[in-house]
Amino acid sequence: xxxxxxMNCNTPTDIIFSFEGFAKRGGVTDHHSDGWGIAFFExxxxxLLIDHKSAVDSPIAQLIKTYPIKSLNVIxxxxxxxxxxxxxxxxxxxxxxxxxxxxxxxHNGNLVDFAPSLTGGFNSIGTTDSEAAFCLMMQQLRSxxxxxxxxxxxxxxxxxxxxxxxxxxxxxxxxxxxxxSNGQAMWxxxxxxxxxxxxxxxxxxxxxxxxxxAIDFTEHAGRDDRVAVIATQPLTDNEVWHKMCGxxxxxxxxxxxxxxxxxxxxxx
Amino acid sequence: xxxxxxMNCNTPTDIIFSFEGFAKRGGVTDHHSDGWGIAFFExxxxxLLIDHKSAVDSPIAQLIKTYPIKSLNVIxxxxxxxxxxxxxxxxxxxxxxxxxxxxxxxHNGNLVDFAPSLTGGFNSIGTTDSEAAFCLMMQQLRSxxxxxxxxxxxxxxxxxxxxxxxxxxxxxxxxxxxxxSNGQAMWxxxxxxxxxxxxxxxxxxxxxxxxxxAIDFTEHAGRDDRVAVIATQPLTDNEVWHKMCGxxxxxxxxxxxxxxxxxxxxxx
Numbered sequence: 001x002x003x004x005x006x007m008n009c010n011t012p013t014d015i016i017f018s019f020e021g022f023a024k025r026g027g028v029t030d031h032h033s034d035g036w037g038i039a040f041f042e043x044x045x046x047x048l049l050i051d052h053k054s055a056v057d058s059p060i061a062q063l064i065k066t067y068p069i070k071s072l073n074v075i076x077x078x079x080x081x082x083x084x085x086x087x088x089x090x091x092x093x094x095x096x097x098x099x100x101x102x103x104x105x106x107h108n109g110n111l112v113d114f115a116p117s118l119t120g121g122f123n124s125i126g127t128t129d130s131e132a133a134f135c136l137m138m139q140q141l142r143s144x145x146x147x148x149x150x151x152x153x154x155x156x157x158x159x160x161x162x163x164x165x166x167x168x169x170x171x172x173x174x175x176x177x178x179x180x181s182n183g184q185a186m187w188x189x190x191x192x193x194x195x196x197x198x199x200x201x202x203x204x205x206x207x208x209x210x211x212x213x214a215i216d217f218t219e220h221a222g223r224d225d226r227v228a229v230i231a232t233q234p235l236t237d238n239e240v241w242h243k244m245c246g247x248x249x250x251x252x253x254x255x256x257x258x259x260x261x262x263x264x265x266x267x268x
Numbered sequence: 269x270x271x272x273x274x275m276n277c278n279t280p281t282d283i284i285f286s287f288e289g290f291a292k293r294g295g296v297t298d299h300h301s302d303g304w305g306i307a308f309f310e311x312x313x314x315x316l317l318i319d320h321k322s323a324v325d326s327p328i329a330q331l332i333k334t335y336p337i338k339s340l341n342v343i344x345x346x347x348x349x350x351x352x353x354x355x356x357x358x359x360x361x362x363x364x365x366x367x368x369x370x371x372x373x374x375h376n377g378n379l380v381d382f383a384p385s386l387t388g389g390f391n392s393i394g395t396t397d398s399e400a401a402f403c404l405m406m407q408q409l410r411s412x413x414x415x416x417x418x419x420x421x422x423x424x425x426x427x428x429x430x431x432x433x434x435x436x437x438x439x440x441x442x443x444x445x446x447x448x449s450n451g452q453a454m455w456x457x458x459x460x461x462x463x464x465x466x467x468x469x470x471x472x473x474x475x476x477x478x479x480x481x482a483i484d485f486t487e488h489a490g491r492d493d494r495v496a497v498i499a500t501q502p503l504t505d506n507e508v509w510h511k512m513c514g515x516x517x518x519x520x521x522x523x524x525x526x527x528x529x530x531x532x533x534x535x536x
Contacts, residue, residue: 044393045356048316059335067327088313097364100391120410121389123368123418125312142388150391 002108005076006179006230008186010254012070017215021208021235023061035091038076039104040069041183046102050091073181077106089126094134100150101182105134109175133170140166156185160251160259168266186252188230190244197241200226206236226255270376273344274447274498276454278522280338285483289476289503291329303359306344307372308337309451314370318359341449345374357394362402368418369450373402377443401438408434424453428519428527436534454520456498458512465509468494474504494523
């Protein structure tokens with residue numbers, strides 16, 4: 001199983017602490033060593049770093065641990081290959097442009113016999129079920145807003161409502177835990193396993209599960225800062241993480257869940 | 269003026285030597301310190317690294333100098349901002365997906381009063397003339413091949429012929445030196461200034477213009493290796509670089525120019 005990590009904040013925040021523990025799952029505390037990747041939204045741009053080496057061995061992962069990139073939305077992924085070879089084009093997160101926005105997606109799970117009809121606007125470059133699902137979601141979102149444009153993109157609430165209709169039919173093919181962001185909001189969908197935590201005032205000390213590192217957020221965070229962290233498994237062992245329900249879709253904005261939806265079952 | 273660097277090879281090759289001198293132009297031997305970027309094709313994937321810091325100060329540039337990423341096609345760019353703020357979304361190279369291929373583009377020059385009509389398939393994320401020109405080229409290429417798909421993309425020769433029709437109308441807005449690649453071929457277009465060199469057997473020693481570094485390619489290259497390097501200005505001072513003509517479009521493949529076209533003048 002792959003490992004997902006998402007972060008959504010109300011002020012640009014670095015992910016060094018969470019990534020420190022998360023990266024250990026790429027070959028040390030877990031066996032996900034078939035590549036990894038991380039996408040940082042910075043303004044309207046995305047800094048996307050992918051590698052087919054394990055996160056533990058990767059010099060790019062080493063760079064991230066020492067170079068504090070501050071971002072409102074981050075998605076990271078460590079891969080355990082289920083479909084598709086271990087190579088760079090099959091490494092998550094995936095990225096496409098729509099409505100003048102970067103869209104970034106990473107998936108945990110496995111979609112069985114999933115071969116969507118892609119009509120040309122968004123095509124897979126690699127061979128994973130994950131990228132095909134992302135392309136289908138992009139295609140169906142574009143279709144859902146025929147009047148939208150780079151000058152007038154849909155509001156995040158409207159996108160959430162459209163996703164709530166699109167996601168169940170894909171989730172019906174298997175396990176479809178994912179994080180998705182357009183830089184304005186972060187969507188997390190749980191099929192089987194996804195947790196989140198909101199850190200806000202009053203802050204405390206957090207201690208990682210995967211390595212013996214702790215951070216005292218009272219020394220690093222401002223009083224108004226708020227950060228939501230989403231992960232396949234809790235990253236810390238002394239905080240309460242919320243377990244998402246099966247078929248739950250949450251829209252995060254400004255470091256907190258804004259819309260919760262329990263999706264209807266889809267038909268394969 | 270920005271600085272362009274392209275590399276097209278017949279066997280995966282690292283760009284450490286050329287990048288060593290090129291990166292010096294981002295703040296040492298030239299004043300292009302408004303960001304930089306580099307895209308490496310690896311298989312069907314692209315590793316895209318961009319930074320709005322100068323190439324001389326950037327820790328990511330430092331990583332590239334020490335981490336030999338081998339690639340058949342590389343495009344790099346150092347920015348001197350003419351249009352658009354200095355930020356990450358305005359940093360070249362730009363990337364989009366079409367026909368299941370990554371397309372990468374970087375521009376040197378300035379297009380004046382250029383505001384193309386983009387119909388939705390490809391939109392600018394930042395505010396540069398360069399990204400708008402890239403989106404228009406992608407849009408017009410897709411229109412030129414209505415039957416093309418990810419399963420059946422156009423041949424590089426056909427793409428070259430289509431570009432020869434598309435480029436002049438954009439070049440009519442100003443200076444349009446560029447490098448473009450879909451991972452199968454590299455196109456270089458010269459409005460005013462672009463050079464290239466082909467290195468092949470028998471190899472010799474090359475010495476950089478921008479820093480006192482030399483490399484003896486006889487020690488590093490195999491007998492059948494062939495590499496074309498494209499740059500705004502020659503990177504070495506002891507080799508003969510070919511100066512491209514104004515309005516010349518060249519398709520490079522397997523480390524050598526394959527098709528040369530002198531384009532007709534376009535109308536603004």
